[in-house]
Amino acid sequence: MRPSLTGLLLVLTAVTGLVEAVSLLALGPVFTAMQTGNVLFLAFGVAGAGDLPALSSALSLAAFATGVLCGARLESAAEARGWRWVQLGLSAEAALILAGAAAGWGVAPRYGHPAAAHLLVTALLATAMGIRTVTSMRLNVPGVPTTLVTRSMTALIGSSALGHDIAFGYGTGAWRRRALxxxxxxxxxxxxxxxxxxxxxxxxLLLPAAAVVVAVTAVHRTLPRPHTG
Structure with missing residues (x-):
């Protein structure tokens, strides 16, 4: 059976879950993909409430923004030249996750008061997730943004028999993709x-994530080249 783009993005969504588990439980408290959490962590840290360090969140936000800038410039330039921009984006992501694995080799997970090694891995992962977010947004597969599921969950519930909202696709099969x-x-x-x-x-912890992204990159080469609008 030929792989589908939706299926590959679902696999990348699982990678995000793994990366965020590492970020929050082994490096944090900090997120590297779901930046809404970091904005709030930073606000709480600045206020001195909840014993949340502001440094990790600020670093992740800055690194994520860097990843978005690099991903946007890289992928748009690659597409303009007729290159496989998805592979470039995913390859850059995999390289950064591997760099994070190297930087964190032998480093024990720590929740709270991260050391320099934990901060370095956080920066590398947030940069990778910034690039990933650009890749998934440029692909624009409805219901599978890969780096967060709030919209997918909202659309899933809104399009259900209870929600009954046509604007969210009630009566269609879109719920399956969102649920997955x-x-x-x-x-x-x-x-x-x-x-x-x-x-x-x-x-x-990061080696499996990098390996899966490399595998997705290789499989994606068998699909037709996507084009943005």
Whole structure:
């Protein structure tokens, strides 16, 4: 069976769940993909409430913004030249996650008061997730944004028999894709949390994520080249 773009993006959504488990539980508290959380963590940290460090959140926000800038320039330039821009974006993401694994090799997970190594890995992962967000937004597959599931969950509930909202696709099969996106994020997060409980180091935790992104990059080459609007 030929792989589908939606299927590959669902796999990447699971990778996000794994990466965020590492970020929040082994490096944080900090997010590297879901930047809404970092904006709030930063606000709470500046206010001195909840014992939340502001440095990790500020670093992640800055690194994510850098990743978005690099991803946008890289992928738009590649598409203008007729290159496979998706592969370039995913390859850059995989390289950054591998760099994070190298920087975190032998580093024990720590929740609260991160050391320099934890901050370095956070910056690398946030840059990777910034590039990923550009890639998924340029592909624009409805219901599978890969780096968050709030909109997918809202659309899933709104289009259900209880929500009954045609604007969200009530009466269509879109709910399956949205439900799978939520499930993929949960599965990735659960996997990461279980590996942390099993005693894996930060570097070991990131190797599976990098390997999956490399595999998705290779499989995507078999699909037709996408074009943005």
């Amino acid at each position: 996106a939520v499930l993929a994020m949960f599965t990735g997060g659960l996997t990461g949390a279980l590996l942390i409980r099993a005693g894996w180091t930060v570097g070991e």
